[in-house]
Amino acid sequence: MLRVTDLASGYQKIPIIMGVSFEVGDGEFVGVLGHNGMGKSTLLKTLVGQLPATAGRIGFAGSDITHAPTHQRARRGLRYVPQGRQIFPGLTVRDNLRMGAAGAGLADDVLDEVLDELPRLKPILGRAGGVLSGGEQQILALARCLCGRPRMVLLDEPTEGIQPSIIEEIIDILLRLKRRSGLTIVLVEQNQDFIRRLADRVLIIQKGRITGEVPPDHLADPALVAEFIGMAVT
Structure with a gap:
């Protein structure tokens, strides 16, 4: 569904993401986890076309959309739910x-x-x-x-400022959509329990680069989380 190869982007002359490569299969839920300021939101904005790619390639549903305008990406089925x-x-x-x-x-x-x-x-x-x-x-x-x-939704920090009962409701909604419609999601989130319960795979982003991948169940173990990214479990 999505293939990202050596992607780079940033703000004016400031590089934020550098050489990012990963793939997302049809119907997959993929989490992206990292500290604040590591490039998570920049990555999503580049995928959806709000920020231009300065290098690399974005392939979506068999087409090269690296330089396609945002509205064309949306018409192809790539949609974005922004932070805030x-x-x-x-x-x-x-x-x-x-x-x-x-x-x-x-x-x-x-x-x-x-x-x-x-x-x-x-x-x-x-x-x-x-x-x-x-x-x-x-x-x-x-x-x-x-x-x-x-066909694919990019979700940026959907639990930010949300009460726990609504977080549970959102988890139920997303799992139901996955079962019924096979929706594909890339999920950026600080709430590790939220990612653990939804994601099929979790990518680790550090200083604008994808540095590894962990199984979601590893996020339940603080020692393993610290080993991979040094984050406290939330």
Whole structure:
């Protein structure tokens, strides 16, 4: 589904990710784990086209999308749920979802199938996005992404600022989507338990480079986590 080869990017003349290579198979959930400032969000922004690649190649679903504009990547099925959610606060929940469908050139009838997967949103369709709780906004951001019928979703820190009960709900949603639709996900996250419960594989990123891969169950062992990346289990 996704093949990244020797990818590099950054901000103006400051390199952030350097020589990153990895693959994600169809239907896989792949976690990317590392300290803050190691290039996790930069990697996702480069994959989705918000930042230009300065070297390397991005292959998606058999096509070279390295220099394709963001909207073309979205139309091919590569969608992004950014850190901080970035919903439209002044629009209703329904209109936020409609924006997700419109961005993929789809009609509003896709909303019903997404709402069946995320029924929590049904009673609040007329509510403005900006008045929702952080957890509701995160579910809305995911739902808006799903309204584009993605083949792959890039998720950036989805548990940030979210209460534990909503984190559990998001885990259930993502596992259900994997079973029913075979959705492919690349997940950047600091919450190691969240990654452990969802990911098929976990890539370690340090100073802008993929330095290794660990089985998800290793994240339950603080000694193993410290050995690979020196992070405290959260």
